[in-house]
Amino acid sequence: MDQRMAKRPPESLFHLVTDAWTKPFWDAAAEGRLAIPRCADCGAFRMPPTPFCPHCRSQGLDWVAVSGRGTLYSYSVVERAIVPDMAQAVPYVTAVVELPDAGGVRLITNIVDAQIGDLTVGAPVRAVFDRRADGVAVPRFVLDDAAP
Ligand SMILES: [Zn+2]
Numbered sequence: 051m052d053q054r055m056a057k058r059p060p061e062s063l064f065h066l067v068t069d070a071w072t073k074p075f076w077d078a079a080a081e082g083r084l085a086i087p088r089c090a091d092c093g094a095f096r097m098p099p100t101p102f103c104p105h106c107r108s109q110g111l112d113w114v115a116v117s118g119r120g121t122l123y124s125y126s127v128v129e130r131a132i133v134p135d136m137a138q139a140v141p142y143v144t145a146v147v148e149l150p151d152a153g154g155v156r157l158i159t160n161i162v163d164a165q166i167g168d169l170t171v172g173a174p175v176r177a178v179f180d181r182r183a184d185g186v187a188v189p190r191f192v193l194d195d196a197a198p
Contacts, residue, residue, distance in 0.1 A: 085115050128140055
C-alpha cells in the first residue's frame with residue numbers, strides 16, 4: 051500500500067480571481083462554509099454558477115450552505131513537479147468530489163492529509179478549509195469515517 055501522504059499544491063500556483071458569479075463561493079469559504087448555487091425558481095443546483103439555469107433558464111440564484119460531506123468520484127495522483135515550485139508539494143491529489151446534498155454536483159478539488167493508498171473511488175470525504183496568508187480559504191477534502 052502506498053503510505054505517502056497527499057500534500058497540498060503550492061500556494062504560488064493559485065491566484066484567486068473572483069467575479070460576480072464566483073465571489074459568493076469564496077466569501078462562504080472564507081467563513082468556513084461550503085456554499086453551492088441553486089436555482090431560485092426550479093431548485094436545481096448548478097456548479098459552476100451560470101447566468102442562466104440550464105433547466106428552466108431562470109437567472110435567479112440562491113447560495114445554499116451544504117454539509118461539506120461528499121464522496122470521492124475520481125482522483126489523480128500528481129507525482130512529478132512540472133515547475134520547480136512544485137518539487138516539495140508532490141505527491142498531491144487532484145480530485146472530483148460529488149456532493150449528495152447539493153443535487154450531486156461535483157467539485158474539482160484536492161484530497162489532503164490522507165495516505166495515497168487509502169484513496170478509493172466512492173470513499174466518504176468531508177471539506178476542510180486551508181487558510182492562506184492572503185485571507186483566501188481554499189476548500190479541500192479529507193477522508194471521512196462517517197458516511198455522507
Ligand atoms: Zn432553474
